[in-house]
Amino acid sequence: MPLVRIDLRKGKEAAYRQEIGRVVYEALVGVGVPKNDRFQVISEHEAENFLFDPDYIGIHRTEEFVIIQITWNEGRSTEQKKALHKAIADGPLSAVGLRREDVFTNLVEVKKENWSFGNGEAQYAA
Amino acid sequence: MPLVRIDLRKGKEAAYRQEIGRVVYEALVGVGVPKNDRFQVISEHEAENFLFDPDYIGIHRTEEFVIIQITWNEGRSTEQKKALHKAIADGPLSAVGLRREDVFTNLVEVKKENWSFGNGEAQYAA
Amino acid sequence: MPLVRIDLRKGKEAAYRQEIGRVVYEALVGVGVPKNDRFQVISEHEAENFLFDPDYIGIHRTEEFVIIQITWNEGRSTEQKKALHKAIADGPLSAVGLRREDVFTNLVEVKKENWSFGNGEAQYAA
Numbered sequence: 548m549p550l551v552r553i554d555l556r557k558g559k560e561a562a563y564r565q566e567i568g569r570v571v572y573e574a575l576v577g578v579g580v581p582k583n584d585r586f587q588v589i590s591e592h593e594a595e596n597f598l599f600d601p602d603y604i605g606i607h608r609t610e611e612f613v614i615i616q617i618t619w620n621e622g623r624s625t626e627q628k629k630a631l632h633k634a635i636a637d638g639p640l641s642a643v644g645l646r647r648e649d650v651f652t653n654l655v656e657v658k659k660e661n662w663s664f665g666n667g668e669a670q671y672a673a
Numbered sequence: 674m675p676l677v678r679i680d681l682r683k684g685k686e687a688a689y690r691q692e693i694g695r696v697v698y699e700a701l702v703g704v705g706v707p708k709n710d711r712f713q714v715i716s717e718h719e720a721e722n723f724l725f726d727p728d729y730i731g732i733h734r735t736e737e738f739v740i741i742q743i744t745w746n747e748g749r750s751t752e753q754k755k756a757l758h759k760a761i762a763d764g765p766l767s768a769v770g771l772r773r774e775d776v777f778t779n780l781v782e783v784k785k786e787n788w789s790f791g792n793g794e795a796q797y798a799a
Numbered sequence: 800m801p802l803v804r805i806d807l808r809k810g811k812e813a814a815y816r817q818e819i820g821r822v823v824y825e826a827l828v829g830v831g832v833p834k835n836d837r838f839q840v841i842s843e844h845e846a847e848n849f850l851f852d853p854d855y856i857g858i859h860r861t862e863e864f865v866i867i868q869i870t871w872n873e874g875r876s877t878e879q880k881k882a883l884h885k886a887i888a889d890g891p892l893s894a895v896g897l898r899r900e901d902v903f904t905n906l907v908e909v910k911k912e913n914w915s916f917g918n919g920e921a922q923y924a925a
Contacts (some may be wrong), residue, residue: 550742550779554840561721568724583729586740586777588680589722595813596841598820603835606917614838616802616870618742618779625912629921636919647918651838653802653870654913660751661780665732666773667762669755676868676905687847694850709855712866712903714806715848744868744905786877787906791858792899793888795881 548662548671549575549619551587556597556610564589566643571615574634578627580619599651611649620671621656628654674788674797675701675745677713682723682736690715692769697741700760704753706745725777737775746797747782754780800914800923801827801871803839808849808862816841818895823867826886830879832871851903863901872923873908880906 551571555564568587576582594610601608615635623631636650660672677697681690694713702708720736727734741761749757762776786798803823807816820839828834846862853860867887875883888902912924 550740565721565724581729583726585724585726585729587724588716588718588740589724590716590718590840590842591722592840592842595817596843598817598837598839598841600835600837603833603837604916604922608917614802614840618781625921625924628912629924632915632921633919636915636917650915650917650919652915653909655781655870655907655909656913657779657781660754661782663758663762663776663778664730665734665762665776667759667776669751669758670730672751672755676866691847691850707855709852711850711852711855713850714842714844714866715850716842716844717848744907781907783905783907786880787908789884789888789902789904790856791860791888791902793885793902795877795884796856798877798881 548584549580549586549617552616553587553589554597554614554616555589555591555612557591557593559591563643564591567613567640567645570639571617571635573639574631575617577634578623578631606648608649609646611645612651613645613649614651614653616653616655618655618657620659674710675706675712675743678742679713679715680723680740680742681715681717681738683717683719685717689769693739693766693771696765697743697761699765700757701743701745703760704749704757732774734775735772737771738777739771739775740777740779742779742781744781744783746785800836801832801838801869804868805839805841806849806866807841807843807864809843809845811843815895816843819865819892819897822891823869823887825891826883827869827871829886830875830883858900860901861898863897864903865897865901866903866905868905868907870907870909872911
């Protein structure tokens, strides 16, 4: 269910990009998303098409900056959302050299009947 | 109004991609979207940037897999949404060789005043 | 906080694209978004992947057409949203030769705790 859009600058190896995808997936499973529920689109951009403030809200961002937008089901608590933001930015990504300051996450919430995983059926509808 | 984002692997001809766009448009009109209300962005990806589980929820996906994310107005019933998921995956796409198992759809709902179709006016606002 | 996705046809210079980004940012600040809260992704498309009706709702669109999708916090009034649509399409963009008829805007609303601007913290959560 979560549909994940990952946007970053061009120039990183495939292994680096896929590691970001893996960490996001693991973080989602960690807050209750079903195993194997993984759908991710990665887009790479030239600097001129990837614009962000380097210091907004007192956090210093570099050209490693990554935007992760996740569409998933409504109903998660603020605590679950906080845990997800934290799990994505923390720990594992530092293994590929991505600083916590360079991880931007955004959640978009939808209803259960808003998904079809194939066959034209709304598998999560009540 | 519906803003449609279609994501798929690189390697398909323009006619194939546009047929997907056409089928999505027809399916939307079929559940009550106005005629000619068509706004679609297609993005093609390398395999390494288009990640999906090949078997989640018991549906087998191939490299033909397509993700269709539709932002439209809130207020549709679950029955209308089910009809839309079904209309997109069924029938017409099989004409271009796209299996129903390879069609993923997701709906994002917004308010009527959240659109401007040009001229800076919110044409759907009450 | 606003995460802005700007989609347009390939073929425009970087300065043109960045001017669109600047105008969207200024318009957002004009309706109350904090200064420097700027996060924008620009995607350029071949004509065959950027599909829109040239006349829907009686507005004539050309190949200069631009789709601007903005994810931001819920709670804005219809008047604020109208002001935003208008501020983006009006005035400044005409300086780069973009007609008001060719500006499409769409807002997606989320909750305050749905954002992390870095460090894995939900900076806007209550």
